[in-house]
Amino acid sequence: MADDAIRCDACPVLCYIKPGRLGACDRYGNHDGQLVRVDPHVLLDRALARGSSVVPFLGREHEWDGTLVGNPGTFVTAIGAGTTYPDYKPAPFIISSEVEGVDMVTVVTEGIFSYCGVKVKIDTDRHLGPERHIVRAEGEAVGHVTTSEYGSQMLSLGGVRHLTGGSRHEGAVTCETLLNLCNGKAVDLKIDEGASVVLQAGQSPIIDEVREERMRVGCGSATIGMFAKQWFGKVDEVVVVDDHITGVLSEHQAGKLLGVPETGIRIKGRRSTPGRYFQVAEPGTAWGGTNLEDPLAILQPFKPKLAWPGLRLLMVSTTGEHHTYFELDENLKPVAKETPKELGESVARIKENCEPALCTVLFMAGAGGSLRAGVTENPVRLTNSVRDALTRVTCGGAPVYIWPGGGITFMVDVSRMPENAFGYVPTPALVAPIEFTLKLQDYGDLGGYLDQVRPLQSIVPEESRRHIAARPDNPWPLYPGKPSRSVR
Amino acid sequence: MSERAQIQLLSDGRRLHLQDGPIDIVLEAFGPRHEVESAYRAAARRFVTVLDELCGELPGLRQAPAEGTQPLGRIAQRMFTAVLPYASQTFITPMAAVAGAVAEEILETMTAAAILQRAYVNDGGDIAIHLATGQRFVVGMVDLPHRPSLFGSAVLDGSQPVRGIATSGWRGRSFSLGIADAVTVLADRAALADAGATIIANAVDLPGHPQVLRVPARDLVPDSDLGDRLVTQAVGELTVQEIEVALNSGEQMCQTLLAQGLIRAAALHLQGRTRIVGNSVCLQPFHDPTQERSLIHA
Numbered sequence: 001m002a003d004d005a006i007r008c009d010a011c012p013v014l015c016y017i018k019p020g021r022l023g024a025c026d027r028y029g030n031h032d033g034q035l036v037r038v039d040p041h042v043l044l045d046r047a048l049a050r051g052s053s054v055v056p057f058l059g060r061e062h063e064w065d066g067t068l069v070g071n072p073g074t075f076v077t078a079i080g081a082g083t084t085y086p087d088y089k090p091a092p093f094i095i096s097s098e099v100e101g102v103d104m105v106t107v108v109t110e111g112i113f114s115y116c117g118v119k120v121k122i123d124t125d126r127h128l129g130p131e132r133h134i135v136r137a138e139g140e141a142v143g144h145v146t147t148s149e150y151g152s153q154m155l156s157l158g159g160v161r162h163l164t165g166g167s168r169h170e171g172a173v174t175c176e177t178l179l180n181l182c183n184g185k186a187v188d189l190k191i192d193e194g195a196s197v198v199l200q201a202g203q204s205p206i207i208d209e210v211r212e213e214r215m216r217v218g219c220g221s222a223t224i225g226m227f228a229k230q231w232f233g234k235v236d237e238v239v240v241v242d243d244h245i246t247g248v249l250s251e252h253q254a255g256k257l258l259g260v261p262e263t264g265i266r267i268k269g270r271r272s273t274p275g276r277y278f279q280v281a282e283p284g285t286a287w288g289g290t291n292l293e294d295p296l297a298i299l300q301p302f303k304p305k306l307a308w309p310g311l312r313l314l315m316v317s318t319t320g321e322h323h324t325y326f327e328l329d330e331n332l333k334p335v336a337k338e339t340p341k342e343l344g345e346s347v348a349r350i351k352e353n354c355e356p357a358l359c360t361v362l363f364m365a366g367a368g369g370s371l372r373a374g375v376t377e378n379p380v381r382l383t384n385s386v387r388d389a390l391t392r393v394t395c396g397g398a399p400v401y402i403w404p405g406g407g408i409t410f411m412v413d414v415s416r417m418p419e420n421a422f423g424y425v426p427t428p429a430l431v432a433p434i435e436f437t438l439k440l441q442d443y444g445d446l447g448g449y450l451d452q453v454r455p456l457q458s459i460v461p462e463e464s465r466r467h468i469a470a471r472p473d474n475p476w477p478l479y480p481g482k483p484s485r486s487v488r
Numbered sequence: 489m490s491e492r493a494q495i496q497l498l499s500d501g502r503r504l505h506l507q508d509g510p511i512d513i514v515l516e517a518f519g520p521r522h523e524v525e526s527a528y529r530a531a532a533r534r535f536v537t538v539l540d541e542l543c544g545e546l547p548g549l550r551q552a553p554a555e556g557t558q559p560l561g562r563i564a565q566r567m568f569t570a571v572l573p574y575a576s577q578t579f580i581t582p583m584a585a586v587a588g589a590v591a592e593e594i595l596e597t598m599t600a601a602a603i604l605q606r607a608y609v610n611d612g613g614d615i616a617i618h619l620a621t622g623q624r625f626v627v628g629m630v631d632l633p634h635r636p637s638l639f640g641s642a643v644l645d646g647s648q649p650v651r652g653i654a655t656s657g658w659r660g661r662s663f664s665l666g667i668a669d670a671v672t673v674l675a676d677r678a679a680l681a682d683a684g685a686t687i688i689a690n691a692v693d694l695p696g697h698p699q700v701l702r703v704p705a706r707d708l709v710p711d712s713d714l715g716d717r718l719v720t721q722a723v724g725e726l727t728v729q730e731i732e733v734a735l736n737s738g739e740q741m742c743q744t745l746l747a748q749g750l751i752r753a754a755a756l757h758l759q760g761r762t763r764i765v766g767n768s769v770c771l772q773p774f775h776d777p778t779q780e781r782s783l784i785h786a
Contacts, residue, residue, distance in 0.1 A: 005710050011492060011509030012543035016710040024510035026661070176492070420494075 116365035117158030127283030129194020175428035214354035216318035243289035251275035264306030320350035530601030588682025652678030692738035699724030
């Protein structure tokens with residue numbers, strides 16, 4: 001067909017869309033030969049945030065209260081703004097508003113990010129898979145296991161090599177995985193030689209079909225430090241089993257200070273400092289993030305010279321989920337017994353001190369490229385302006401952290417953004433909102449498209465907009481004071 | 489393909505929203521809480537494969553039904569069966585019943601999974617209804633989608649056979665060959681209502697009228713099942729007589745379909761005038777839209 005229709009591959013209907021028209025879904029359209037998403041535009045509404053938490057609605061006459069003009073309670077996010085790729089055209093919306101007497105400009109666009117990904121922090125000590133191993137969705141490589149953090153396992157997903165550097169299917173699956181994670185949906189992932197996990201931003205992770213309820217209270221050694229005083233006098237020995245550092249009360253500095261006598265206990269594994277042992281077992285999903293089903297497997301026979309029959313031993317994991325109480329028999333062999341009430345209370349205390357395990361998702365992308373040309377004719381000045389903290393960058397109205405150095409590489413907590421803020425293009429690449437807010441005067445100085453600036457009031461009544469409440473925990477994006485580099 | 493489909497409870501905490509590609513469904517079930525939950529879970533499970541099933545045989549569904557071309561999928565068969573009675577007289581493809589057929593399938597999945605007092609599955613205005621004995625729904629009808637106001641209501645009662653409602657017109661999401669602003673049809677099943685509404689809306693027409701702008705469907709949507717047939721894009725102001733002529737033509741078509749049992753009732757709307765045909769007990773023009781609340785916007 002010799003027309004300018006394009007094939008939309010956002011869904012299997014594969015509509016053939018003529019310029020200026022929408023596909024069967026009314027969500028994707030052909031805009032000058034480019035496939036664009038045309039969901040209703042999202043506006044954050046500060047006034048709404050004070051009252052009800054969410055007011056979804058398509059723009060209606062008189063919804064706009066004239067008194068807010070001049071002290072805007074509305075911030076236009078880039079969600080649904082569309083994009084103008086290639087980016088040498090002015091961004092879809094450049095909006096001015098007066099805030100506390102200062103003319104502010106917000107340049108609103110949706111960026112198409114091929115260079116983007118997510119960092120997922122999974123609060124668990126369970127072993128998910130060896131560092132650097134591939135993370136898969138539907139069998140396709142979408143990322144890898146990266147350096148773990150305190151009490152958390154970390155995944156790095158997406159990135160340009162998976163999005164566009166592999167097969168077409170790998171790219172599509174990666175894009176879908178990122179999109180779902182960013183939009184707060186659950187994804188199923190499998191780590192090579194590791195666990196199967198179900199991850200969802202703001203929810204507890206599901207690891208090999210078991211929902212992780214709690215983070216560990218600390219490493220095994222830290223647990224000894226925290227609870228030594230509560231155990232003193234009620235039990236002769238405590239072993240806190242932990243894949244990272246297993247702690248032993250009688251040998252630990254905390255036990256020594258309290259005067260806990262030696263017990264003749266001997267632990268398998270590599271001793272670090274007194275009372276602290278590395279590698280007591282293999283990583284796993286049982287006791288304290290090890291593969292231990294039976295904690296006694298890490299004990300060697302007690303030293304007969306020091307131990308005594310009737311010695312009381314508590315073994316507990318760092319989350320309190322596993323624990324067993326033992327007493328030594330005539331032959332100094334531990335025999336499991338019912339846990340005395342006061343020790344049971346200390347186990348409950350460990351549990352109580354464990355924070356809920358969460359999955360958290362940070363979206364990370366680079367806006368340092370041609371996207372800047374939609375903001376100004378002189379792109380490097382925008383980068384400099386961001387670096388000099390004259391321009392505030394937000395993502396769907398949420399604060400971002402700008403990574404130092406070249407370009408505009410930012411990170412944002414997706415749970416602080418409005419619902420379904422992310423989209424995608426079949427390239428594949430993610431579409432994320434990005435807003436640049438600065439003083440009108442500064443905008444002129446950096447070569448901005450002053451002739452394209454529209455007052456905030458002008459966009460409200462005439463076009464269909466979705467008003468949502470601003471999140472009270474996010475700083476208001478339009479505050480004219482000095483924006484800090486990383487906003488919290 | 490479950491990753492693509494969006495499934496979420498709306499903010500009222502009662503209605504479930506299902507969206508996948510062009511399919512946009514709002515549904516609600518009424519009954520004990522655990523039954524409603526079972527029904528919603530079943531609907532969500534069934535929904536995730538619907539679009540793929542349909543797209544798998546899309547080329548065939550865009551062609552006029554003929555002997556030996558029976559499609560494979562359950563939904564596709566509902567579509568095919570719904571349009572087959574018309575195929576010998578006029579051009580129609582199974583796509584004319586796609587929304588109603590999808591609504592029907594989701595509703596049946598729900599009622600098979602749970603015991604519900606009543607339920608509706610609204611697929612972009614084409615609605616499948618479940619009513620247990622003694623239950624009823626009041627459905628509001630809207631003529632202009634961009635400026636919603638109710639022009640009438642339909643009262644559906646469990647003792648009557650109507651379980652499907654559909655609306656067609658040139659202002660809707662699908663193309664129409666006629667000039668009706670909206671034709672709402674009640675039928676025993678949603679797919680039948682969907683096909684019937686398409687046929688009747690096509691019949692509300694003033695052929696060759698200079699005030700009606702018609703464009704070959706393919707010029708707008710290159711892969712439209714309507715090919716080069718002229719679809720209505722604008723209708724100028726008509727005289728009262730012209731409106732009556734067009735509505736008469738539509739009413740005639742209604743009588744044929746009523747006689748064949750394909751539909752139970754229809755409300756035809758053109759430039760502010762409404763014609764009710766068939767079972768007038770359940771279809772009523774609205775006199776005071778503030779007094780009754782609509783449960784579903786057709």
